[in-house]
Amino acid sequence: MSSNINDFINRLGKNLKHQLKWAKRQNIEAWRIYDKDIPQFPFAIDVYGEHIHLQEYDTGWLMHEDEYRAWLDEVCEAVQYVTGFSRQNIHLKQRMRQKGTAQYEKTGILSEDFIISENGHQFWVNLDKYLDTGLFLDHRNTRKVVGDTAAGKRFLNLFSYTGSFTVYAATGGAIYSETVDLSNTYLDWARENFLLNNIDLAQHHIVRADVFQYLADAMRQNKQFDIIVLDPPSFSNSKKMLDILDIQRDQAKLIDGAMNLLAKDGILYFSNNLRSFTLNDDIAARYQVTEISKKSIPDDFRNKKIHQCWEIQHR
Incomplete structure (x- = not known):
């Protein structure tokens, strides 16, 4: 996996550079910087002020648990590197394929509004x-x-x-x-x-x-x-x-x-x-x-x- 983390970093950096000025002009603090741009990195990434909302889409890929953890860590590090935000301001969620009352479901994680x-x-x-x-x-x-x-x-x-x-x-x-x-x-x-x-x-x-x-x-x-x-x-x-x-x-x-x-x-x-x-x-x-x-x-x-x-x- 890690061989293309540089592709991911480059794309993220390019998007962010282009959008920072755009967001300022638009007068917005929350916007999307990445949307499954590279298929090997199936994430939607949104800026919210000084925070990042990082959602992984469920692709049905099967990875060994250790390999998967290492890959997610690498992605989080890449996001941290490109945005300069601290690790605790990067909020990772896995978006499973589900029906029903998904948007109303609690994740069980407590954090500040x-x-x-x-x-x-x-x-x-x-x-x-x-x-x-x-x-x-x-x-x-x-x-x-x-x-x-x-x-x-x-x-x-x-x-x-x-x-x-x-x-x-x-x-x-x-x-x-x-x-x-x-x-x-x-x-x-x-x-x-x-x-x-x-x-x-x-x-x-x-x-x-x-x-x-x-x-x-x-x-x-x-x-x-x-x-x-x-x-x-x-x-x-x-x-x-x-x-x-x-x-x-x-x-x-x-x-x-x-x-x-x-x-x-x-x-x-x-x-x-x-x-x-x-x-x-x-x-x-x-x-x-x-x-x-x-x-x-x-x-x-x-x-x-x-x-x-x-x-x-x-x-």
């Missing part, structure tokens, strides 16, 4: 405690679009995770919002993010609910929103949910449910990260649909299939 800034907004992140960090970097572009267009609007965030879209909407001048998720952990995190950005909790409501149930209730209450973000997991079998969520199967139910709450001139951003996902033809027949994935995936993501995203409006 810290704050990073993105376009003048502040977010709490944790690089060890859960499989995900609290901020999905691949949605940075869409967050900015939401923030830039939210002034005077009513905003709804479904499957909100830690509420980052709402932070952009609220600080961008949204007059009212609802942030909906089923996880208390993530809604508490969203609340902390709101406080960090001086967001008024009387105006911007945090709602713990099953999204399917919420959509039915909100329709009965005649709720209306001007911008809606719908970013469901691909699959969830959370015990708290009424049903198992399968985004390919359930897309119409979710999109129709959201469109029932969307004002006449409103806009729904629908996104998911299921590679094999295809949007049903009848959705394009019912609504005005524009795929914006090319624009929505940031420049620092080499993997252009990290998510798909659509703008959906009433015809």
